Amino acid sequence: MRKKRVTGRFYLFLAAILVIAFLLLRPLLVTHSKETVIMMANAAQRQTVDCVIIRDEAVFASDSTARVEYIAPEDSLVAEGDNVANLYTTGYSESLLNNLEATRKKIQDYHKELLANIVDTELNKLDSVVNYMSLELKNLITRQTKGNLKTVTSQLETAMVNRQDYLRQNKRGDNKLTKLYDEESARLSGIQSWRKAATAEQAGVVSFYIDGYENDLTPSALNTLSIADVRTVLAGSNLANTRQTRASGIYRIVDQDHWYVAVLANGNTWTPVVGQDNYFMQLEGFDDLIYTASVYSVQKEGDTTLAVFEIKDPIGPLIYRRSGKAQFNIELTGLSVRVEALYNQNGQMGVWVYDVPGGTFVPVEVLSTDGTIAMIQPLVDGALQLGQTVLIK
Numbered sequence: 001m002r003k004k005r006v007t008g009r010f011y012l013f014l015a016a017i018l019v020i021a022f023l024l025l026r027p028l029l030v031t032h033s034k035e036t037v038i039m040m041a042n043a044a045q046r047q048t049v050d051c052v053i054i055r056d057e058a059v060f061a062s063d064s065t066a067r068v069e070y071i072a073p074e075d076s077l078v079a080e081g082d083n084v085a086n087l088y089t090t091g092y093s094e095s096l097l098n099n100l101e102a103t104r105k106k107i108q109d110y111h112k113e114l115l116a117n118i119v120d121t122e123l124n125k126l127d128s129v130v131n132y133m134s135l136e137l138k139n140l141i142t143r144q145t146k147g148n149l150k151t152v153t154s155q156l157e158t159a160m161v162n163r164q165d166y167l168r169q170n171k172r173g174d175n176k177l178t179k180l181y182d183e184e185s186a187r188l189s190g191i192q193s194w195r196k197a198a199t200a201e202q203a204g205v206v207s208f209y210i211d212g213y214e215n216d217l218t219p220s221a222l223n224t225l226s227i228a229d230v231r232t233v234l235a236g237s238n239l240a241n242t243r244q245t246r247a248s249g250i251y252r253i254v255d256q257d258h259w260y261v262a263v264l265a266n267g268n269t270w271t272p273v274v275g276q277d278n279y280f281m282q283l284e285g286f287d288d289l290i291y292t293a294s295v296y297s298v299q300k301e302g303d304t305t306l307a308v309f310e311i312k313d314p315i316g317p318l319i320y321r322r323s324g325k326a327q328f329n330i331e332l333t334g335l336s337v338r339v340e341a342l343y344n345q346n347g348q349m350g351v352w353v354y355d356v357p358g359g360t361f362v363p364v365e366v367l368s369t370d371g372t373i374a375m376i377q378p379l380v381d382g383a384l385q386l387g388q389t390v391l392i393k
Helices: 008-031 094-114 121-141 149-169 175-192 219-224 227-234 242-248 316-320
Strands: 034-037 039-061 065-070 076-078 083-089 195-199 204-207 249-266 279-283 291-301 304-311 323-338 343-345 348-353 360-369 373-378 389-392
Touching: 039 219, 039 227, 039 242, 039 360, 039 373, 083 249, 094 149, 094 175, 121 149, 204 316, 219 249, 219 291, 227 249, 227 304, 242 249, 249 316, 249 323, 279 304, 323 360
Parallel strands: none
Antiparallel strands: 034 389, 039 249, 039 323, 065 083, 076 204, 083 195, 204 249, 249 304, 279 291, 279 323, 291 304, 323 373, 343 348, 348 360, 348 389, 360 373
16 A cells, blocks of 8 residues: 655644644643732731931021021011021121120119109019019029920010110100210111121021031932932931031021921832822821821832822921931722732732733732732733732742
């Protein structure tokens, strides 16, 4: 019998069958993959981290100021152009002020001499107020009483000015008294020649407390802020301009409704995602204050994550704080998978969606994990759906 000859077409047909069989059996024969399903989950996340506060604040500085006379009250709102302080430039001497006070003391003593046999109930009342406020200030300084030092000092200054104005407006016709008032005017003119008014260049809250970081920690420098910078501030060490700002700073004007908090965290347990806007922040020591924060930026370096949060709530007493420990809380709802389904491919976390044999890699952000379930967010919107099958290889 004549044998049939095997042609090349037969081998091509056989190869095609083998390829189809391989593709169909590949998940079982090659990868031995298991499967899991994308689910919905809720998670409450709480993190306590070291933080640095970054304010939108402008510092008025001067290297030629010998003395500052504060005009605007500390922690008060000022408008653009308001007088914040009077600055006495180099050349001014404290002896000028001492001489002025000595002249005013002479005026007061001479007034009392002239009024020795005259009852002036209004002047007696003003004297009593000055004496009372002086005693209050003394008791407050020696801690015999409790109160606000700034308020008591302001009240004493007002009482003294009121008495001084009354004496000036009701001065008796006396040559010696007239000469004393002329002497006071001359001394005032001498002092004012060294004085310059400092006005607010923008609206905001004024503060005369400068820590030196104001010109380094600014909103405009957030893009260049590094993990090393934050660690330096947390350690209390100087940044590039800290020493100079602290030495020459006179006052600062702060935007109380827009500020930032930079935090350092373990990137293996917590990675905030840019744009998340439902965080709640509390600073240790200020448990009665809760701020709403959104994630402004995130950068990673090894196992450390630097996250910057943007806050648009009134800053309140944190206008005086630069660092501390902060607690961040958030309630999350979203897609989740078992942690075994997460894979690191070339430095990018993701999951293998079983849409074709072998699966397709989809990059994700891991929002939180408890070691068993991981809440995830795809880098491309809509790339993952509830109920999709993912591989555990």
